[in-house]
Amino acid sequence: MALVAVGKLKRIIERKNATKKYPPVSMAQATCLHQKPHYVFLQKWIPRNLLKSDSILEVCCGVGLFGTWLQSRGYTNYVGIDISPARIEVATEFNPLDFRVGDGRALAFKDKSFDFVGYANCFSYVTFAETYDCLKFLDEGLRVARKWLELDAVHSRPGWNPPSFERVHQWLRERGIEDNLIVERELFGNRRLWIVEL
Numbered sequence: 001m002a003l004v005a006v007g008k009l010k011r012i013i014e015r016k017n018a019t020k021k022y023p024p025v026s027m028a029q030a031t032c033l034h035q036k037p038h039y040v041f042l043q044k045w046i047p048r049n050l051l052k053s054d055s056i057l058e059v060c061c062g063v064g065l066f067g068t069w070l071q072s073r074g075y076t077n078y079v080g081i082d083i084s085p086a087r088i089e090v091a092t093e094f095n096p097l098d099f100r101v102g103d104g105r106a107l108a109f110k111d112k113s114f115d116f117v118g119y120a121n122c123f124s125y126v127t128f129a130e131t132y133d134c135l136k137f138l139d140e141g142l143r144v145a146r147k148w149l150e151l152d153a154v155h156s157r158p159g160w161n162p163p164s165f166e167r168v169h170q171w172l173r174e175r176g177i178e179d180n181l182i183v184e185r186e187l188f189g190n191r192r193l194w195i196v197e198l
């Protein structure tokens with residue numbers, strides 16, 4: 001993403017945080033996509049596997065950088081949700097795409113509503129460290145996804161308690177998804193990403 005766009009996003013975040021109307025929005029969210037390994041992977045995977053008309057749901061979209069990248073590549077059938085109204089407000093001011101406040105544990109969409117559902121940088125992230133939340137995310141993603149579900153996990157950070165990679169595989173198997181349906185896996189140091197073909 002062009003640095004000028006990121007500069008605009010940072011200025012919006014600074015202004016919103018200064019008003020104290022909402023809880024602070026992390027400036028780390030306004031870093032470039034190329035600094036985020038899951039997005040780096042998806043920027044290559046999506047053009048190889050999705051049609052421009054495919055519908056995409058990004059759960060935990062934060063301030064909306066990935067939706068903006070998708071739009072720049074012609075993927076305009078996009079919805080981004082995040083539980084934080086402050087982040088959705090920043091996302092919408094940055095680029096008025098279909099950003100909505102929503103909870104990934106209880107998605108307000110019908111079954112099989114989206115060709116691709118992704119959690120880039122979020123599934124098993126710090127606030128979802130409890131098994132309960134991960135499973136809610138997984139089951140809701142599987143419910144609303146039609147073709148693909150992207151998950152990721154981060155490991156070995158002090159104070160975090162994400163599920164092990166083996167555990168994620170076990171959850172997928174318990175839901176009838178065998179290893180041969182997990183079409184891509186990548187390791188980024190202590191991170192791993194799965195794309196499940198449904």
Ligand SMILES: C[S@@+](CC[C@H](N)C(=O)[O-])C[C@H]1O[C@@H](n2cnc3c(N)ncnc32)[C@H](O)[C@@H]1O
Pocket residue numbers: 029036059060061062063081082083084087102103104105119120121122125127
């Ligand atoms: C680590 S940030 C990642 C944001 C973005 N995907 C990125 O990489 O820049 C985690 C995001 O998940 C959102 N979030 C936390 N719990 C959520 C939930 N239950 N449903 C939807 N979003 C949630 C937070 O508000 C935050 O924006």
